[in-house]
Amino acid sequence: MDFLRPADWREALAAKAEHPDAVPIAGGTDVMVELNFDHRRPERLLDLTRIGELGEWESGGRTVRLGAGVPYTHIIERLHTELPALALASRTVGSPQIRNRGTVGGNLGAASPAGDAHPALLAAGAEVEVASVRGTRMIPVEEFYTGVKRNALAPDELIRAVHIERADGPQQFSKVGTRNAMVIAVCAFALALHPRTRTVRTGIGSAAPTPVRARAAEDFLNAALADGAFWDSGETIPPAVAREFAQLCADACDPIDDVRGSAAYRRHAVTVMARRTLGWTWQAYREGEGRAAACA
Amino acid sequence: MRVNMTVNGRPQQADDVWEGESLLYVLRERLGLPGSKNACEQGECGSCTVRLDGVPVCACLVAAGQAEGREVVTVEGLPEYAERRTSGDAGASALAPVQQAFIDAGAVQCGFCTPGLLVAADELLERTPDPSDADIREALSGNLCRCTGYEKILDAVRLAAARTSVSGEAS
Ligand SMILES: Cc1cc2nc3c(=O)[nH]c(=O)nc-3n(C[C@H](O)[C@H](O)[C@H](O)COP(=O)(O)OP(=O)(O)OC[C@H]3O[C@@H](n4cnc5c(N)ncnc54)[C@H](O)[C@@H]3O)c2cc1C
Ligand code: FES
Ligand code: FES
Numbered sequence: 001m002d003f004l005r006p007a008d009w010r011e012a013l014a015a016k017a018e019h020p021d022a023v024p025i026a027g028g029t030d031v032m033v034e035l036n037f038d039h040r041r042p043e044r045l046l047d048l049t050r051i052g053e054l055g056e057w058e059s060g061g062r063t064v065r066l067g068a069g070v071p072y073t074h075i076i077e078r079l080h081t082e083l084p085a086l087a088l089a090s091r092t093v094g095s096p097q098i099r100n101r102g103t104v105g106g107n108l109g110a111a112s113p114a115g116d117a118h119p120a121l122l123a124a125g126a127e128v129e130v131a132s133v134r135g136t137r138m139i140p141v142e143e144f145y146t147g148v149k150r151n152a153l154a155p156d157e158l159i160r161a162v163h164i165e166r167a168d169g170p171q172q173f174s175k176v177g178t179r180n181a182m183v184i185a186v187c188a189f190a191l192a193l194h195p196r197t198r199t200v201r202t203g204i205g206s207a208a209p210t211p212v213r214a215r216a217a218e219d220f221l222n223a224a225l226a227d228g229a230f231w232d233s234g235e236t237i238p239p240a241v242a243r244e245f246a247q248l249c250a251d252a253c254d255p256i257d258d259v260r261g262s263a264a265y266r267r268h269a270v271t272v273m274a275r276r277t278l279g280w281t282w283q284a285y286r287e288g289e290g291r292a293a294a295c296a
Numbered sequence: 297m298r299v300n301m302t303v304n305g306r307p308q309q310a311d312d313v314w315e316g317e318s319l320l321y322v323l324r325e326r327l328g329l330p331g332s333k334n335a336c337e338q339g340e341c342g343s344c345t346v347r348l349d350g351v352p353v354c355a356c357l358v359a360a361g362q363a364e365g366r367e368v369v370t371v372e373g374l375p376e377y378a379e380r381r382t383s384g385d386a387g388a389s390a391l392a393p394v395q396q397a398f399i400d401a402g403a404v405q406c407g408f409c410t411p412g413l414l415v416a417a418d419e420l421l422e423r424t425p426d427p428s429d430a431d432i433r434e435a436l437s438g439n440l441c442r443c444t445g446y447e448k449i450l451d452a453v454r455l456a457a458a459r460t461s462v463s464g465e466a467s
Binding site: 001002003005025027028029031032033035036037041042045047049094095096097098100101180181182 | 297337351359434437
């Protein structure tokens with residue numbers, strides 16, 4: 001086995017171009033488990049932890065450009081205002097030790113349907129910046145997940161950063177599991193209110209082959225909120241509307257039965273999480289969070 | 297491959313390291329530091345917790361080559377590390393305050409989880425000298441113990457915090 005240790009981004013892209021079979025390793029919290037258990041014996045590892053810029057972020061204009069190698073701990077401590085749903089999701093990842101090493105780049109690289117960053121990225125709105133010696137592509141996060149543990153990366157490409165819309169209103173993340181720490185999601189749900197565009201976006205984890213948005217549910221709720229002038233009045237959302245929204249969220253799922261939960265339970269849990277996160281975020285909006293954006 | 301790193305304040309070199317090997321394996325099998333324990337090799341139990349450039353991590357999930365040039369502190373180096381933090385130099389304390397507290401509170405049974413818990417608890421007290429119970433539970437949530445039921449471990453961390461703050465005020 002080879003251990004490639006590029007010192008900067010350019011070297012990393014050159015190494016990946018020369019050795020498309022090289023397995024990138026960032027925090028190692030997925031890769032090392034596979035190596036320790038002999039589930040994977042790659043010819044080469046490509047260590048990304050020497051590349052300083054991957055651990056940095058910039059907050060400018062309407063987006064935060066989050067380096068692929070920023071650990072969850074930093075997102076929780078330093079980016080919870082700009083990226084509330086992602087920070088909430090990050091809090092639920094593994095344990096302190098895992099959050100100190102694990103990264104959003106690694107979560108995207110692994111592309112597990114249960115990855116906790118995904119629902120938050122879908123709800124907030126995000127694009128994945130991927131690059132190779134051939135150039136750079138921006139991939140909307142919805143299009144990044146292509147199948148169970150599959151993503152849109154070409155063999156010579158690496159993830160450099162994720163461009164995530166800065167929150168312009170309340171966001172929430174909810175996850176079902178057996179305990180608070182060290183739990184792979186049975187299913188997870190994120191919801192973001194976007195008062196600036198008067199839209200609501202969702203992200204569902206672990207309830208379909210890939211993380212998904214509940215588009216029909218979003219369309220229904222967007223129309224209901226517009227028709228009733230709710231963004232202006234800040235009135236409570238009628239229970240019937242919330243119920244219908246939650247049901248449409250469950251309809252967006254295509255879950256399986258597995259050791260962590262049955263498909264029926266996952267659907268049910270998604271309706272509960274959809275209703276609750278809508279209630280929490282709308283309450284925060286009523287109390288003023290993001291109201292200025294909607295009036296502007 | 298060869299890997300160089302600083303372990304418990306001293307430069308160390310490991311040779312013939314396999315590229316897919318973990319930092320935990322290097323510490324235990326190549327550098328003769330068996331304090332960090334190997335229980336799960338998948339990040340679940342925390343018994344291999346060490347500080348990597350100051351940050352608590354599972355050594356079983358760090359590739360050996362990723363530790364090149366970095367600073368590692370294991371349970372073996374904890375007394376010196378804690379002493380350097382409080383008094384500025386490393387004297388001859390046999391045990392870090394958190395280690396003494398674990399003994400005094402009866403927080404050690406089979407002891408397999410203890411090294412990882414000590415490293416995690418010591419880091420908590422470095423960051424948060426007077427932690428709430430919620431702080432302690434959160435900081436230790438990545439460390440499993442199959443023996444104690446955790447209550448004595450919580451007692452030990454409270455005891456270490458109380459003793460450290462008293463000695464801090466006295467000096
Ligand atoms: C005990 C434990 C608990 C966990 N709990 C959770 C949890 O609660 N929620 C959750 O979502 N995940 C969890 N995980 C999984 C893991 O921590 C996350 O998926 C994490 O985000 C992976 O990040 P990493 O940097 O460690 O990735 P790595 O292991 O370094 O890499 C993961 C994958 O991404 C690829 N990759 C990494 N960086 C790049 C890049 N820049 N460009 C291209 N490809 C790249 C790698 O080749 C690999 O395929 C857990 C893991 C463990 C061991
Ligand atoms: S041996 Fe590393 S976490 Fe269990
Ligand atoms: S004392 Fe035995 S596992 Fe904790």
